[in-house]
Amino acid sequence: MSDTGTRPFCGPATEQQWIRPRIARITHVDLAVSIDLERQRIEGTVEHRCEFHDRRSGRILELDQHDLEIRSVEIDGRPAAFTTADNRLAIPIADALATASVRVSFIADHPAKGMYFIPADPSRAQVAMCWTQGAMEDHSHWFPCFDSPNNLSTWRIGVRHRSSLIAVANGVKEPATAPVDGWTTSVYVQDRPHVVYLVNVVVGDFAEVRDDSGPVPIAHYVPRGREAEGAAMFRATGFAIRWLSDYIGLAFPWPRYGHVVVHKFMWGGMENATLTTITDRVLMDAQVQAREDIDCDSLVIHELVHQWYGDLLTMKGWSDIWLNESFATYLEARCAAAWRAQGDSSREADELALLLWIDRRAYLDEDSGRYRRALVTNRYEDAYELFDRVAYEKGCLVLHQLCRRLGEERFRAALTLYTSRHAHDLVETADFRQALEDATGEPLDWYFDQWVHRAGHPRIKARWRHDPVRGALVVDLEQTHASAKPASEQHVLTHRLAIEVVWPVTGSRDLERRRIELVRAVDTLVLPCPAAPAWVALDPDGDLLAEWDEDADATQLCARLQDHRLGADARARAAVA
Template sequence: MSHAHRHHARCACALRAMAGKPFVLPGTTRKYERSRPFSIEHIALDLTLDMGRKSVEGSATLTLVRVDPEATEVRLDAVALVIASVQLDQGQGPQPVRYVHDGEVLVVTVAEGVSRARLVVNYRATPRRGLYFLAPDEHVRDRPTQVWSQCQDEDARYWFPCHDKPHARQTTEMRVRVPKGWYALSNGTLQGHTTEGEHEVYHWLQGKPHPSYLVTLAAGEFSVLDGGEVAGVPLTYLVPRGREEDGQRTFAGTPAMVAHFGQVTGTPFPWEKYAQVVVSDFIFGGMENTSATTMYEHILLDPRAALDISSDDLIAHELAHQWFGDLVTCRDWSHGWLNEGFATYFEHIDRERRLGLDEYELGVKGDLDAYLTEAVSRYQRPIVCQDYEAPIDLFDRHLYEKGGLVLHMLRRTLGDELFWKGVQLYLSRHAHGIVETRDLLRALEDASGRSLERFFDQWVFKAGHPTVEVKVEHAGGLLLVEVKQTQKTGADVPVFAFDLEIDIYPEHGEPRREILPVEGVTESFVLTQEDRPRFLVVDPRFL
């Protein structure tokens, strides 16, 4: 969005400095997922933070369930972990087991007869990504001492062993020892808080499955603010000490957002709690960890800043992810727009609730400008794209802004009732599961009775957008409208089929809207119009 509306960075949105270059460079290989002969049902972490060494030590206990009856090994992502021991527990207690660790993948031997077991990995990690240790230094003397995680897109592997892909969902728990006086936040509900010598011990349990990239830890000296409840869900805001008033001011709109998003999606807030924690030096604007969003420090507004700007766009974006990304998760990052497109669009849904339709459309127009900047000056790609170097490359204006614009067009095409009916069906049908773009397509088709194959094929699975020239002539009581698509077409960029709306404002009388079905490169339409119109508005609703 333009600066006047979107003041904050968001989760993982990156600007690629690739002016004039294609998205896919020579040598880029298509990405496919590896096999998963064992599913992971639960991950239990028991960790101690070592602030001096900026490391974490402890154990990860993974509950494995066999899928492939002939498999003899399980492969876990575990980058630069120092493995002390690996044990397998089949019900008779942990026993040492053979393993190989090459610094990136931990391969553990599992006998064919084992259908279910607990794998215990004792290890130490000094992560260069995924988990970050902050402390004052000669450059930033007032930096607070904190630890926080940022696992999206595939960085959980740097601090605990897991299947680090979005389609692998499991329940999780974390028992973590932190310095005395600290608070440690993680996913789910707090099971216990005790003191062991110089450590505070926090035990969190996430009882509903979620992917590894949404596992979180944020630890430091925070003030915990009570945000009230919405439909029985407790809200909390964790802010640096001394910023309590700014925290209440900044997050004041959260309860109304939670209620509204639950209403339009037909799904009440799907987790046990919702916490928002503000940390220092966070690498993105926010991160939608399940039930516990992390925000960067710039989100907090003092009384003077609050007169001019708002943090509601970022708050709404990360909150929307609790449904889109957390409750239903893209199968792989090529379908990541199902996470980010929805979250971007829900910024405008919240803006429409608070400020009205004009502000909604202004926000949509800002996203259109942002997408077109990338599409015209950098590259064009399909929203769903399996050809990329690293997952972070996909987190661009196509994934966020164009993804949100597609949802806007679907809403305008289907109408509010059918669009929201389809979204509600999509969420209820796939809750706590993984999704692909065709799952959304089918839900919208089932809810509306309309065929949307062509819409999704050209707007989501193909690249580009229509560039249109419209010429209008009036003669003999007729209005002649010629529409020409001028975009360069090819294997990835199609000739688009769409309905072009035109509002006609006559010299006398009320304006009327005409819908012109465009399917070819050049289309001509003849409309009855006795008097020469004063003016016309092409695409008045940003369809």
């Protein structure tokens, strides 16, 4: 076995990233901008309502800004001093103030990031538009803000734009005002708080596609002329809102939902609160989707999951990004399997097994080919680096494994507790663990140490034989990732694993199932089994995130492959063994 997966994620000099300090809670942001698509220019004001933590003297409110022209600053309606340096706008706060309304007047001209301008190009079916992408910390390239995830605000976003275009943003739209000289102001109010990177402002030549399939009003915005494709692309939305609300045990947390489809988007989708941005690369009608075997539904579901995990609950710092992406990847798989199966539970299990198999392959490829890191790490150069197969696929498999270990009912109870306890709040990994322990009564410190804070996964060598004298199945198990190391390291590397062992009962249609707890690097299990079984399968449902080295002859593997009493995972593993 090659020594794979041991390359480090970052160099020894990579510094730790800590949560950014702040002197105030910014409870509300009122953004009023005029957006000129032709001139690629944004001009306006942003007002931050601040509640200061204390009244220490010498306080400076620091907002982020990149290449903005700051025209003036007012505090509670009076002109205030300010300086700009190192991409920050620094505003001294008078000692007496416990709260303040800080209003900044600014211009952004051809912003390098944050807001992107796309000209119309009929030859490419491209309409004129501008769209924003805040994640990770890019909104400060087009308006001054506290551009960090550790603050929650309510929002009012007013956009003055050409009357021939549509403007959409987070929240609920207020009644439109009458156009003046060909310009209209559209105002959106978001009265449920979320972090700054989830702000979404889009202006363009869009058509609205209404969707009556959900428990909240749903509207999608697509480039004008692409309405039929939009309806096909978002067909899973209503089903997924209902399924996720039921599974999580918490209703959809926002007053409305929808997507806006944009050109030249750098990601597949971005889960902006109430209004997901999505790439036009998957904007196609149902026939093309079927013919090209393109799965738009999983992308739509993934972004929808984030309305709970990412938007309703947001990680306090990027180190805990798995609380967004692993949850979205796992519930995407669960919901997509249910959507595809349309009520057929055995097909749903097979669909889920397939999706998790793909996730496992993606993670293992990265682990063997690129690097290995723990799910939670604060050592990185740029937050973008954390959006990898560990944050998405490994975390997804760690959650699935946890669900299988606890059982569906207890896992869902914990998910409901975690989600309701921290709704509209910032979270870190310890909050999730605490909710799991409170809901189940089961200490999970060891599980989080093993799977969340430690890098990698176990490799298990398994050999079995039937002992006719003892009437027993003898299973030798070795955690080779640990057993190969010096004794002093073995106890740290050895995983605690619940493993199911299954075999067919000779002369019967029954399967014998035994669940064993492996806690040593090397162990031998003796299980009562009077007659030699046709095959043996370990972890038949693929619950564990492990690499298996199974030694069985071809006859046994063929028998296992063809036995439909087994789940898809165990059959598939027999096929590739």
